[in-house]
Amino acid sequence: MSEPILSNSDIDDALTGLPEWTLDGKQISRTVELPTFPAAIEFVSRVADAAESADHHPDIDIRWRKLTFTLSTHSAGGLTKKDVHLAHQIDALLPDD
Numbered sequence: 001m002s003e004p005i006l007s008n009s010d011i012d013d014a015l016t017g018l019p020e021w022t023l024d025g026k027q028i029s030r031t032v033e034l035p036t037f038p039a040a041i042e043f044v045s046r047v048a049d050a051a052e053s054a055d056h057h058p059d060i061d062i063r064w065r066k067l068t069f070t071l072s073t074h075s076a077g078g079l080t081k082k083d084v085h086l087a088h089q090i091d092a093l094l095p096d097d
């Protein structure tokens with residue numbers, strides 16, 4: 001049973017709590033830069049643990065120490081609350097500046 005897709009107004013509401021995330025069609029994404037390549041890979045590993053626990057997985061683009069996380073629910077063909085939840089988890093896992 002797939003998650004229901006969020007309405008446009010649900011997406012707008014969710015994005016007010018996720019100011020670093022950008023809506024692009026049916027997905028949201030955030031780019032972060034870590035201090036070093038090993039730190040970036042370690043962060044990817046922490047996100048991977050959260051993704052496995054949630055059984056929900058981001059697309060991840062790795063370019064040296066810059067990471068782009070893209071979230072959508074493939075089985076639903078768009079954004080669901082699972083994406084909003086994982087976006088908050090990724091934000092919470094980020095080390096402080």
Ligand SMILES: C[C@H](O)[C@H](O)[C@H]1CNC2=NC(N)=NC(=O)C2=N1
Pocket residue numbers: 055056057058071072073074075076
């Ligand atoms: C069976 C399992 O729940 C699904 O294959 C999950 C795994 N992770 C997933 N991740 C994402 N982003 N979208 C999905 O539809 C999805 N499906």
